[in-house]
Amino acid sequence: MGIFNRTLLILILWSLGQAGAQTPPHLRTPFIEDWGQVKPETLERQAKAFAGTFFIEGPGDRKEIALTFDDGPSDDTPALLDLLKKENVKVTFFWQGQNVLQYPEIVRRALAEGHVLANHSFSHPNLSKMEDGGMWWDYQMERTQQAFQKVAGFQPAMMRPPYGFLNDKQIKSLRDKGMTAILWSVDSADWFHIWQNSQDEMASSKIEAVIKQYIHPEAIVLMHDSGGRGRKPTIMATKALIPYLRQQGYGFTTVDRLLNIPVRQAISGE
Template identity: 75%
Template sequence: MKKISRIVMGLLVSVGMANAQTPPRLRTPFVENWGQIPPAVLDRQAKEFAGTYFLEGPGDRKEIAFTYDDGPSLDTPALLDLLKKENVKVTFFWQGSQIEQFPETVRRALAEGHTLANHSYNHPDLSKLEDGGVWWQDQLEKTQQAYQKVVGFQPTMMRPPYGFLNDSQIKSLQGKGMKAILWSVDSADWFHTHQNKMDELASNAIENVIRQYIHPEAIVLMHDSGGRGRKPTILATSRLIPELKKQGYQFTTVDKLLNIPAKLASAPAAK
């Protein structure tokens, strides 16, 4: 018995120490064969480009940031209604092509206190678009201009589709004063919504991932556009918010979690 309790104590001590010293990392299991960035690359780039490339917050405050990618879409207003009711602010990584389609939804999200960020113009793997700066001009800059037109500013934060950025692109973002925001908890809502045709089952699967892997200062990846629609994600959000609040978590936006500005101070002039 004594030996066992010593082992347990040892484990507790090492877990405690690990918490204080562990580098940022992806906590959720990797979904194979779906074209997403491998966890080892995420972890390496987070370590190598600390200060520009983030998976989670820097400390252990009981604050978490829910994030939604790919929108806005016809599903987004229902999500905004829910977030308003719960008084929860989130971060949206939106595509320029969608921003142009739903400018009213963009203005509403901003008016209701959410943070807006750049998720490319139409969702290519940016790391494959190196030549001639196309990745920047045709994808990120085009979306910065879409935001400029709709809300009058350009965001500081971007998230690469599927997580892919090559090292020179990350360095280039550094030079532009922009931050790459990845995630520590991938809800895999895109996968579970595809696997489960019933919204209830898909929602349960999404909830279970987040429940199991949520941690202090987590950045949680979800989607408000694409697939067969995002009702399961919205349902999961509606159930998780009260539950996580009860556990003592506070919801915040990524810029506040990381203590960085949400808007670029001096936007480059439009060409």
């Protein structure tokens, strides 16, 4: 093949790759002001600056999505696991270390049923305000790593910061430790809709509507399986969403598979 033909082939392949590429990663759902969560522009800047360590969505346009649930495990989690088992859907749980220790049997059940488990701090503080003396790592991240080691026999390689807050120095530290930060591109705001609506059916319909409106290929969807007055509306919404999203041609995957990243942190000496 001549130089001209080789160059033409490379250009064609490059163009095909670009056609399937997404725009720069961004948060699709509206931001709820004055509720103490990280702003979209911060998420998007950090995803761009720390590609390969800080993620808010998948890199392409496959019709696969990753459902994720934060803050558990809790008394609500078994009902969610029952639903996911019935529907044969695997999800990613970002759990607090204190709850991992409180509900070890739920942790082991989720793991046995094929779900992916990750670190969501020990007690849910704003980590970006805990920089001094490495407190954010020692008292929040490492304690949760050890909780998973004790209960599940491994230490996660993925984490999600409470409220989405990490400063750049902390992201660099995660990178150095071989860990990734997983944020989201679709925020169901289930906590907000449950707080706003005392009736479970109304809260569930609000959660469902947000995800239906803003879902996209390779989305990472944020929900919760603990907190507030309970997560029954979230589970109700999930039950309705799974068949709906399948009808729209979406498949379900876990974050590690969506992004092709490790689930478990490599421990020295292993």
